[in-house]
Amino acid sequence: xxxxxxxxxxxxxxxRGARWLPAAVFLGLVVVAFFMLVPLFWLLSSSLxxxxxxxxxxxxxxxRTLQWGNFAELFVNRGFGTIAWNSLLLSSVFTAAxxxxxxxxGFAFAKYHFRGKNVLxxxxxxxxxxxxxxxxxPLFVIYKQLHLIDNIWGVILPDLANAFGIFxxxxxxxxxxxxxxxxxxxxxxxxxxxxxxxxxxxxxSAFAALGIILFVKQWNNFLWPVIILRSKENMxxxxxxxxxxxxxxxxxxxxxxxxxxxxxxxxxxxxxxxKQLISGLTEGSVKG
Amino acid sequence: xxxxxxxxxxxxxxxxxxxxxxxxxxxxxxxxxxxSVYISFTDWNGxxxxxxxxLENYAALFADSRFWLSLWNSVVIFLLYVxxxxxxxxxxxxxxxxxxxxxxxxxxxxxxxxxFVSVVAVSFVFVLIFNTQDGLLNNVLRNIGWIGQPIPWLxxxxxxxxxxxxxVLYRWLGYNMLLMLTxxxxxxxxxxxxxxxxxxxKVKSFFLITVPLVKRIAxxxxxxxxxxTFSLFTEPFILTKGGPLSSTLTPVLMLYSESFEGFHFxxxxxxxxxxxxxxxxxxxxxxxxxxxxx
Numbered sequence: 001x002x003x004x005x006x007x008x009x010x011x012x013x014x015x016r017g018a019r020w021l022p023a024a025v026f027l028g029l030v031v032v033a034f035f036m037l038v039p040l041f042w043l044l045s046s047s048l049x050x051x052x053x054x055x056x057x058x059x060x061x062x063x064r065t066l067q068w069g070n071f072a073e074l075f076v077n078r079g080f081g082t083i084a085w086n087s088l089l090l091s092s093v094f095t096a097a098x099x100x101x102x103x104x105x106g107f108a109f110a111k112y113h114f115r116g117k118n119v120l121x122x123x124x125x126x127x128x129x130x131x132x133x134x135x136x137x138p139l140f141v142i143y144k145q146l147h148l149i150d151n152i153w154g155v156i157l158p159d160l161a162n163a164f165g166i167f168x169x170x171x172x173x174x175x176x177x178x179x180x181x182x183x184x185x186x187x188x189x190x191x192x193x194x195x196x197x198x199x200x201x202x203x204x205s206a207f208a209a210l211g212i213i214l215f216v217k218q219w220n221n222f223l224w225p226v227i228i229l230r231s232k233e234n235m236x237x238x239x240x241x242x243x244x245x246x247x248x249x250x251x252x253x254x255x256x257x258x259x260x261x262x263x264x265x266x267x268x269x270x271x272x273x274x275k276q277l278i279s280g281l282t283e284g285s286v287k288g
Numbered sequence: 289x290x291x292x293x294x295x296x297x298x299x300x301x302x303x304x305x306x307x308x309x310x311x312x313x314x315x316x317x318x319x320x321x322x323x324s325v326y327i328s329f330t331d332w333n334g335x336x337x338x339x340x341x342x343l344e345n346y347a348a349l350f351a352d353s354r355f356w357l358s359l360w361n362s363v364v365i366f367l368l369y370v371x372x373x374x375x376x377x378x379x380x381x382x383x384x385x386x387x388x389x390x391x392x393x394x395x396x397x398x399x400x401x402x403x404f405v406s407v408v409a410v411s412f413v414f415v416l417i418f419n420t421q422d423g424l425l426n427n428v429l430r431n432i433g434w435i436g437q438p439i440p441w442l443x444x445x446x447x448x449x450x451x452x453x454x455x456v457l458y459r460w461l462g463y464n465m466l467l468m469l470t471x472x473x474x475x476x477x478x479x480x481x482x483x484x485x486x487x488x489x490k491v492k493s494f495f496l497i498t499v500p501l502v503k504r505i506a507x508x509x510x511x512x513x514x515x516x517t518f519s520l521f522t523e524p525f526i527l528t529k530g531g532p533l534s535s536t537l538t539p540v541l542m543l544y545s546e547s548f549e550g551f552h553f554x555x556x557x558x559x560x561x562x563x564x565x566x567x568x569x570x571x572x573x574x575x576x577x578x579x580x581x582x
Contacts, residue, residue, distance in 0.1 A: 025383055026390070032380065033398035039458070040401065042424055043413045055422035058431060101312075104305035112302035120306065127313055129571045130321050133519060133540050134564035137547050137557050138323035139316065141334060161312035191301035220406045222522050223540070227548050238408040242526070245412075252416060259409030270404055274397065277404075281463070282470040 043263070047071075047256035054252050070257035078254070079232045080240065084261055086152060087236040091218040094156045098214050099207055102162055106169025107199050111181065121170075128163045136227065143228060150230045155221065165210055168280075172206035173199060209280025212273050216266055237262035321564070328557035338554075345558035355559070358537045359518075361449065365536075366517040368453035373461050373513070374506050380461075381468035396469075399462035410459065411526035418442050418451050418527070445535030448528045452536050455523050460516070464509045471505040472498070504578075511574045518566060539563050 041061075046054050047070060049063040074080035108114075109121050139158060140149070148154035176198070184194055200207070222238040229235050235243065241258050244251060270277055328345055330338040349355050380399065384392050402410060417424045418441035426438040441451045475497060483493040521540040524530055530537040530545070543563060547556030 022388055029380070029383060029389075029391075029395050032376075033395055036398050036402055036458070036462070039410065039413045039417060040405070042417065043409065046413075046416060054416060055419060057422050057427040059424050059427050101308050105309045108302035108305035112298075114299070114302045117302075120310075124309070127317065129568050130317055131519065131564060131567045132317075133521075133543060134560040134567070135317055135320035135324055136543070137327060137553050137560060138320035140548075141323075141327075141553075142320065157312065158316035161309050161317060163309075163313075166306075166309060191297040195305075216404050220404070220408070222406075222408050223544070227544075238406055241406075241408050241412060245526075252412070255412050256416075259406065259412055262406045262409050266404055266406070267401070270401075271397070278396075278400075278466060282467055 040263075043256055043259055046253065047260040049253055049256075051251060051253045054256075067253065070253050071261070074254060074257055074261070078240075078244070080237075080258060080261060082233060083235050083237055083240045086234060087219060087238075087262070088265075090152045090155060090236060091215050093152075094159060094218045095211050095215045097156070098160055098162050098165055099211050101160060102165030102169045102210065103199060103203075103207065104195065105166040106171075107173045107195055109166065110170045110173035111176070111178070124163045124166055127161075132158065132224065136224065140227065149228050150234050152229070152234060152236075154228050155218075155225050155236075158224075159218065159221075162214070165214065168210050169203070169206065172203050176202055205276060205279075208273065209276040212269060212277045213280050215269070216277075219262075219266060324557050324560050324564075327553055328561050330554045332553045333551045334553045341554070345554050346562075348555065349558045349562065354534055354537060354542060355539075355562075357534050358539045358542045361534075361536060362518045362520065362538055364449055365453045365456065365520070365538075366514065368450060369457040370510065370513045370517075373457050373464055374509060376461055377464035377468050377509070378502065378506070380465045381472055384465070384469055385472045396462075396466070399465055401462070402459050403463045407459065407522045408526065411455070411523055414451070414455050414458075414523075414527055415442075442528050443532055445533050448532055448536050452520070452524050452527060455527065456517070456520070459523075460513070464513075467509060468502065468505050471501055475501060507577060508574075511570065511577070515567060515570055518563070518570075539566070 045061060045063065048066045048068070049060065049070075050067055053060045053063055105124075109117065109124075135158075143149045143154050148157070180198055180202075181194055184198060189197065220238060221236070222242075225236050226239050226242060229239050232240070232243075237258065241255055241262065244255050244258060327338070329340060329342055331341045331344070332338040380395075383389055384395060389395075420426060420438050420440050420443055423438075423441065425441065426435070429435045430438065439447060441447050479497055480493055483497060488496065518538065519540050520538045521544065524536040524538055524541055525544070528536045530541050539559065540563065543556055543559045546552045546559060550556075
């Protein structure tokens with residue numbers, strides 16, 4: 001263990017027989033990566049199979065004829081166009097609104113002095129302790145009265161009060177120099193303009209990182225949406241996949257095709273924004 | 289006029305900026321939290337009038353073997369994957385931190401991909417993989433001759449728990465590896481150099497510099513995994529529906545089925561309150577563990 005941790009300082013190969021070590025380690029990593037990617041390959045492969053090809057021995061890794069019809073079936077007959085659009089709309093609207101609120105909140109806590117600031121911030125941190133699962137029943141009852149059941153706003157609103165996001169943006173806002181804002185104020189900049197002209201452009205990467213985390217989380221959100229989104233016209237992809245299962249004969253080929261639809265946009269986002277995502281996910285956890 | 293408007297703005301802007309958060313939090317989180325406690329003292333199905341029954345729901349819950357089983361299942365699943373996950377995460381992070389390793393970017397992404405793809409999608413793939421009759425895993429194991437009879441991955445209590453644990457391991461290994469990797473990378477190189485100049489051996493500086501930091505991150509990962517395991521829902525919901533014989537029932541899954549399948553809102557709320565207290569205790573321990581060090 002010691003040698004591997006320290007290998008950032010010293011290349012291996014100092015001892016006898018250590019020359020094969022890098023190759024062995026590399027091979028080990030290939031094996032781990034293989035196990036990580038096989039389920040995703042199986043997902044893609046099964047999405048292009050006939051249902052009879054999914055459970056076979058020996059397994060069919062690459063379907064003989066690619067069944068693009070699975071995807072057509074979802075979009076033409078099962079309303080997946082609307083459903084995918086719902087997911088996109090819900091996640092985008094949520095992300096945009098949450099970024100604005102977290103940005104403003106984090107900015108206020110980082111750069112203003114006001115009465116009760118510390119108490120209020122402690123309150124924000126303490127609010128992290130209330131798990132959403134513990135409030136589902138009363139929310140469901142309240143939603144009945146507010147007509148928010150089967151409504152995408154019902155998914156968005158509770159998550160918008162995002163303590164993690166405020167905490168996240170506060171740390172980044174604190175890194176901006178005060179002089180920048182003082183100068184703008186002397187030039188007659190209003191307070192909100194300050195946020196728009198200084199915070200937004202200077203913290204683009206922080207907003208990007210938080211935005212991706214929020215978007216991915218909301219896109220994959222399942223427990224609360226499956227409780228309140230009932231009709232096909234309002235479902236998100238995650239809920240619709242589960243709803244496919246509930247039909248008489250579970251159409252696994254369609255579920256896999258739907259899964260691909262729900263996975264591909266995220267893969268693209270994450271591959272494009274790798275750096276921001278990784279810096280965002282580890283922010284605060286290690287620095288402590 | 290201008291000066292006073294400026295002062296006014298400066299004074300009220302921060303309150304304006306934080307008010308949406310507090311408003312939403314009060315309406316959609318704090319009020320429901322208290323309401324949840326109230327509902328837990330009643331017998332209610334969501335539509336008829338609430339009947340106040342005091343602590344009866346709690347008495348029933350504490351006498352309910354399924355509730356204790358759901359907690360026990362969480363502990364078992366935790367033990368099945370967390371030690372293995374932390375060990376693998378540390379080994380992988382150390383390897384990916386090495387200068388001489390090639391293809392780091394690829395390996396990091398390959399490990400990390402399962403964490404952000406839809407948990408529902410991944411759960412359904414594992415339904416196919418773990419299927420007893422001609423699932424991918426059983427077929428591969430049979431074809432290479434490791435097993436004779438198919439393994440009932442999702443149909444026997446212990447295998448079902450192992451299956452859920454394997455899937456959670458699959459989804460979270462990369463994330464924990466990433467946390468450890470970031471930790472290892474955050475150690476300044478000159479710290480080791482300084483130790484070297486001071487005459488510390490490699491082994492000594494490993495135990496004095498690397499180990500304490502890794503310990504801290506491992507502790508952090510453990511706390512997160514504890515919260516995550518007790519909150520498990522989607523994986524057992526789709527893989528096993530909590531079965532067989534409730535062997536993969538978790539507190540949140542029980543909360544869901546009592547409340548939104550059985551419409552026992554009072555009983556469900558009692559579960560919710562207990563779950564809340566459990567989560568709060570874990571967060572509290574977390575704060576105590578990480579506060580004094582900094």
